[in-house]
Amino acid sequence: MLQRTVPMAILSLSGLILMLAYFSPMTTSWGETVLDWFNILAAVAFVLGAGNLLAVNLEKISSRRAGWAYAAITLIAFFLMLGFGLLKVGAVPNAEHPTVAFAGGYETAASPFGWTYEYIFSPLTATMFAMLAFYVASAAFRAFRAKNIESILLLGTAFIILLAQTAAGMFLTGWIPEESAFAFLRLDWMKVAITEHIQTAGMRAITIGIALGVVATSLRLILGIDKSYLSKS
Amino acid sequence: MLARLGGIDRRWIFLAMGLSIAVPILLKLRFPEVPGPMAKATFNAIESVPEGSRVLLSFDYDPGSAGELQPMANAIVHHCAARGHKIVFMALWPLGKQMAEGTIKDVLLEFHPTYTYGKDYVQLGYKAGNEAVVKLMATNVPQQYSTDAAGAALASLPIVADLAKLADFKLIASLSAGYPGAKEWVQYANSADPEAFKVISGSTGVQVSQLLPYYPAQMEGMLVAVKGAAEYEMLVTAKYPSSEKPALLAERLGQGRVRMGPQLVAHLLMIGLIILGNVAMVAGRARGGAR
C-alpha cells in the first residue's frame, strides 16, 4: 500500500490535476499550487545533489581510495562556497534594511561568494566547455568518413554550412549577383535553403516523433500502466 | 606517408585547433557581416513592439555558453533600452542571474544611465523548477515571484506592480543554451497565449536545430550562434549608436564580430581535417590492397 498504491495515486493525481487545470479555468489555482510544490522540490533536489556529493567523497576519503586527496579538495571547495553563500559572508548590506542579517546581496564580486563565482567557478566551467572545440576537431578527423551516399550528404552539408557561416562564403560565391538566375549557387543562399527548409523539415519530423513519444509515456504513467519508477525503492 | 597520417597523435590536432583560434584573435581578424533573414526578423520583432513596452528577458545560460550568448544578450538589452522598453530580467538557469547582472552593469547602466531600478528595469532572478517556472508564470507570476531578487515586494516596484501573468508582457526573449530555455518558453508560454506576446530567442549553435521548427510561426525571431549575434550587433549598432561612448559600445556590442574572426580559420581547419582523415583512409585502404 505505502510502497505501491500511494505513489501511484500521487503520480496520477498530480498529473491529472495539471491536465484538468489546462481545460478548466476553475481548477487553474490547483495546478498553480502543484507547480509551486514542484518548484520547491526542484530546489530540494539541489540539496540532495550536494548530499550525494558529500556521501561519495567522504566514503572515498575514509576508505583511502585512489584519488582521495582530490575528494578532499572537492569537499574543501564545497564547504567554503557553501559557508560563503548560506551565511552570506561579506554580503553587501541591503540599502533599505541594513540591519536585517541575511537581507544583503551575496552575489557581487565584493563578497567572497561572488568573488569565487567570478574568478573560480566561472572560468572553470567556461574552460571545461571550451575544451569541446579540441575534441570536435579530433572527432572530425577520425570519424567523418565518406563511405556511402548518406555520409557524403552529411559531409557535403557540413562543408556548405562551415563555409557559409564565415566570410569564406562571401569570398567564394559573393560575386554571384543575388538577383541572378544563378543565385542558388551562392553559399549563403544554400545555407538558408538548407536550414530553413531541409533541416527544419527533418527537425520538425523528429519533434513530432518525440511529441508522440512524450504523450504516450505520460499517458502510460498517469494511467498507471508504466510502473517502472516504483522499482527505485 | 598518407596512410600513416591516420595514426597521428591527436595532440597535433589540438595544437592546430588552438593556433587556428589564437592567431586570428591576436591578429584581430575581422570580416564584414551581412545580416541574414533570422537576424533581421529578431531585430524587427523588438522594433515592432510599441516603444516603452514591458518585455521579459530570460537568461537561460551560464558561463559555459557565455562566449556565444553574451554578445546577443548585450545587443538585445541595448536594443530594448534604446527603444525605451521596460525590461524584466529573470533566469531559468542558476547562474543565469549572474549573467543578467553582468549585462545590466556592462550595457544597460553603461549606455542608458537614466534607467532606474524598479521603474525601467527589474531583476527577478532565478527560480528552481525549469519548465514548471514558465508554466506557473503563464497564469500567476506573483505566486512564482513574490519578490524581486533583492527581496523587494513586486507591488512596490512600478514596472511589475500590476504584473499578473505572462500575457502582460509584449515580448519574451530567451537567451538559451539548452534545457530549460527557448524551447520551454515556446512550449509553455507561447502556447498558453499565442497572440499576447512575441517570443524571440538567441541560441547556441548546438541548440539551433531543436528550435528551427518553431520559427517563424511560434518564435518570431531567432539568433543563430555567434554569426547571428554578429549580424544582429550590426543591425543594432547601425540604428542605435552611442554618441557619448562610441568606442565602448563598439567593444561591448562587437564581441560577436570579434569572435567571427577565428571562425574562418578554424572552419577551414575543420574542413581540412575531414578531408585529410578521408585521404588517410583511402591511402590506408590502397596500401592494404597492395599488400
Place this chain on the structure above:
Amino acid sequence: MNPHQKSHEQTSSLPPSATPSAPPSATPAATPSAPTPARPNHRFLWISLSVLGASLTVLGTAMAAQQQGTDVALATVALSKSIGTWCAALLTIGILTFLYRDNPFYKVCESILIGVSAAYWMVNGFWSTLVPNLFGKLMPGVVRDVAIPSLPVSATPGFDMALAFVPLLLGLMLLWRLSPKGGWISVWPLAFIIGTTAGIRLVASIEADLLAQASATIRPLVVFKETVLVGGIGAGSTTTSDPSVAMAASVQALDFWGTVGAVTGVVGVLSVLTYFFFSLEHKGAVGKSARLGVWFLMITFGSAFGLTVMGRITLLAQRLEFLFKDWMGIS
C-alpha cells in the same frame, strides 16, 4: 538535473586510456608494467592548498579593508581583481593542460569545480526558492525578520502554511534517498515529480510540438510572391479588371524557389516520419520514402554539426580572449 552536471561527469569520466599518453592497446604481456591508476601527488596537493589558502587570506584582508571604507578601498578592489584574474587564468590553464595529458593540476581544478558548483546550486536554490517560496509560507514572520523584510503579507497565511507542509514533507522524503534504508520513502516525492512533469509535458507536447508542427507543415505548396504586379514584374502596381491580364500577372508572380522550399518541407517531414514508422516493413514505396527520409536526416545532422562546430569554437575563442586580453594585457 542540470546540463552542467552532465557535462562535468562526461568530461571527468574520461578513462585514463583516453589520454594521448596511454598505450593504444595493452597486451597481456604489457599488463604488469602498465601504469597503475594515477596516484595523487601529495606534495602538489599541499602546494595547491597553500596557494588557495594564501589567496583567500589576501582576499579576506582586502575585503575587510574595503568594508572599513578606508583610503585604501580602491587599491584593495584593484588587488582583489588582480588576484582574481590570476586565479582565473591559472585555473583556465589548469583545465587546458588535460589536452596534453591527465595530470594533478587538472585534477585539482576539476575537483574545485565539482565542489564549488554543487555548493553554488545549493546556495542558489536555498536563497532564491526555498526561503521565499517555502519558508516564507511556513514561518513568514521569521523570514521577514531575518532575510526578506518586504515579503508580501498573505491574505490567507494559515491556509498557505498548511499547504506548504506538503512540499516540506515531500522534500524531507526526497532527502531520505541519502539514507541507506527505507528507499520506498523517496518514491513518493519522485512519483509527484514524475506525475507533474507528465501532466505538463503531455499538454505542451500536443499543443506546441504536435498540432502546431502539423499546422506548420500543412501549407500551400505553390507559393506566390507577396506583391502581385499586373502586367508583369516591373510594370507597376496598376490593377485591372481584365481576367486574362490578371492571369498573366499571377503567373509572373509565382515564387519558384519558395514553391520548391514548400514542397521540400512537406516531402521532408513526411519521408522522415515514414522512416520513423516501424509498424510497416520498409519495402517498395515505403522503403523509398524512408530512404529519402534518411537523406533528409543526414542533411539535417550535417547542418547541425556545422552549427555545433561554430559554437564550440566560439567558447574557446572567449577563453583565449580572456587569457590574452584580461590576463596578459594584449589589447
